[in-house]
Amino acid sequence: MNRKLFLKTSLFYLLNLSCSTNVTRLSKNTYNKKVIVIGAGMAGSSVAYQLKNEGYDVQILEARTRVGGRIYTNRERGYPIDLGASWMHGNKQNPLEPVIKQFGVKSKETDYENVVLLDGDSEITPEILFNSYQKFQALLDKIKAQTENSIKDQNLRDLLDINYKKETLEEIDKKLFIYFERGIENELGAELSKLSGYGIFHIGEKIEGGDELILSGFDTILYGLLKNININFNQKVISVRQSADSVKVETQTNVFSADFVIITVPVSVLQKNSIVFDPPLPLEKSNAISKIPFGFYSKYILEFPEKFWTDEDAYVQLKGMKNQWYELLLNLEPYTNKPVLGFLSSGERAKAVEKDKNLLPKAISELKKIFDVNIPSPLKTFQTDWSVDPFSLGAYTYPSREMESLVKEYAQPYGKIFFAGEGTHEKYFSYVHGAYLSGIREAERILNL
Ligand SMILES: Cc1cc2nc3c(=O)[nH]c(=O)nc-3n(C[C@H](O)[C@H](O)[C@H](O)COP(=O)(O)OP(=O)(O)OC[C@H]3O[C@@H](n4cnc5c(N)ncnc54)[C@H](O)[C@@H]3O)c2cc1C
Numbered sequence: 250m251n252r253k254l255f256l257k258t259s260l261f262y263l264l265n266l267s268c269s270t271n272v273t274r275l276s277k278n279t280y281n282k283k284v285i286v287i288g289a290g291m292a293g294s295s296v297a298y299q300l301k302n303e304g305y306d307v308q309i310l311e312a313r314t315r316v317g318g319r320i321y322t323n324r325e326r327g328y329p330i331d332l333g334a335s336w337m338h339g340n341k342q343n344p345l346e347p348v349i350k351q352f353g354v355k356s357k358e359t360d361y362e363n364v365v366l367l368d369g370d371s372e373i374t375p376e377i378l379f380n381s382y383q384k385f386q387a388l389l390d391k392i393k394a395q396t397e398n399s400i401k402d403q404n405l406r407d408l409l410d411i412n413y414k415k416e417t418l419e420e421i422d423k424k425l426f427i428y429f430e431r432g433i434e435n436e437l438g439a440e441l442s443k444l445s446g447y448g449i450f451h452i453g454e455k456i457e458g459g460d461e462l463i464l465s466g467f468d469t470i471l472y473g474l475l476k477n478i479n480i481n482f483n484q485k486v487i488s489v490r491q492s493a494d495s496v497k498v499e500t501q502t503n504v505f506s507a508d509f510v511i512i513t514v515p516v517s518v519l520q521k522n523s524i525v526f527d528p529p530l531p532l533e534k535s536n537a538i539s540k541i542p543f544g545f546y547s548k549y550i551l552e553f554p555e556k557f558w559t560d561e562d563a564y565v566q567l568k569g570m571k572n573q574w575y576e577l578l579l580n581l582e583p584y585t586n587k588p589v590l591g592f593l594s595s596g597e598r599a600k601a602v603e604k605d606k607n608l609l610p611k612a613i614s615e616l617k618k619i620f621d622v623n624i625p626s627p628l629k630t631f632q633t634d635w636s637v638d639p640f641s642l643g644a645y646t647y648p649s650r651e652m653e654s655l656v657k658e659y660a661q662p663y664g665k666i667f668f669a670g671e672g673t674h675e676k677y678f679s680y681v682h683g684a685y686l687s688g689i690r691e692a693e694r695i696l697n698l
Contacts, residue, residue, distance in 0.1 A: 294475050313640055555588055563580060
């Protein structure tokens with residue numbers, strides 16, 4: 250996700266912030282019970298770390314052959330490239346800050362105002378961009394007010410169109426508004442037509458401050474948390490059966506037993522019913538799980554033999570933006586010290602990009618249009634597959650009107666089974682820091698039993 254594609258004054262800054270900033274020290278006495286955590290992503294690592302520190306016998310069952318889940322740092326080229334999450338969103342009192350410090354992880358803020366907007370021959374100056382953004386923001390403010398007490402939930406596409414009709418937009422604004430719209434889609438992983446007008450203005454919270462790209466790779470935080478944790482890889486969980494005295498977790502090859510189980514798989518995986526619960530989950534819970542929206546986000550990253558671009562952080566080709574297969578071209582050279590560029594896409598565009606077997610010529614032709622030079626053959630390309638990977642089936646949740654009650658229900662424990670993961674966090678769903686806090690929340694819940 251890319252939070253500030255459309256300028257620092259993002260609408261979400263309007264929202265209040267309240268969060269725990271420290272790694273919570275858990276207070277109860279050591280209590281040597283066996284806990285199985287399903288999934289070694291951020292939520293699983295967080296809950297495992299907390300409970301291990303409190304003396305629990307913790308084991309993680311992970312379907313993949315690596316840790317991280319939707320955090321996936323690839324080091325094939327000798328330097329870290331994050332193909333999943335890469336930014337800590339909001340660097341003012343982000344709950345991840347203490348762990349970042351604890352494990353000596355380095356990060357660098359991305360400057361999304363340092364963006365080149367290309368529109369054929371005409372230049373989009375920062376002034377033009379800012380003026381246009383002020384108008385777009387004013388429209389969003391109007392829509393926010395309109396949705397406050399509305400009974401009917403309309404999608405953001407319709408709400409914008411209704412409001413556009415009431416305005417006389419200049420040609421340049423028409424173009425730039427598409428760019429701002431794409432920014433919202435890029436952040437939320439879904440088309441405006443799928444986004445609840447109420448949900449995007451009134452549900453969820455953002456942390457203030459800039460976005461920090463984790464230079465050493467996002468997984469370095471996980472390795473810190475998981476240092477002393479027993480992880481069984483290649484263990485795709487297929488059923489969770491609880492009885493009066495234990496919980497049995499069945500994978501494709503083994504059966505494990507524990508006093509408590511914490512499920513941290515993405516909600517998209519639970520929506521496919523790929524884990525059988527015995528007894529079955531209560532109806533309210535499975536209904537809530539089925540209704541949580543889940544978006545898509547893809548990255549297409551290219552390493553070139555040399556740099557042929559300028560030093561700006563990002564580039565956008567405004568011409569034909571409506572039909573483009575990506576929203577933003579990111580310059581990763583300042584973070585990797587290598588000639589690396591990345592195309593970022595969301596929603597249906599992301600799904601199409603991830604399926605495309607012939608993306609390279611499209612990327613090269615786009616780069617030619619943007620930089621107007623001969624483009625050398627890349628040394629390496631990375632194409633993500635989050636939308637089809639059975640252990641993610643998409644990227645992250647996004648808000649709907651009823652999100653708060655859905656998330657609350659989803660996060661409720663069911664007997665000896667507990668639920669963590671980004672999609673279970675009422676305020677910070679979709680984010681790595683939400684996943685992290687959800688792990689702490691469930692650890693505290695178990696400690697307080
Ligand atoms: C392309 C992309 C970019 C993103 N960018 C950002 C960003 O910049 N900043 C940000 O804050 N967030 C970002 N996110 C979202 C962020 O990655 C997630 O919110 C966060 O990593 C979720 O952590 P989690 O522990 O809840 O879930 P996951 O990381 O998905 O962990 C769940 C684990 O469960 C495992 N699993 C699944 N099914 C089974 C099974 N049946 N049996 C056993 N194990 C199973 C999975 O393999 C996985 O390891 C991005 C996501 C994507 C996909």
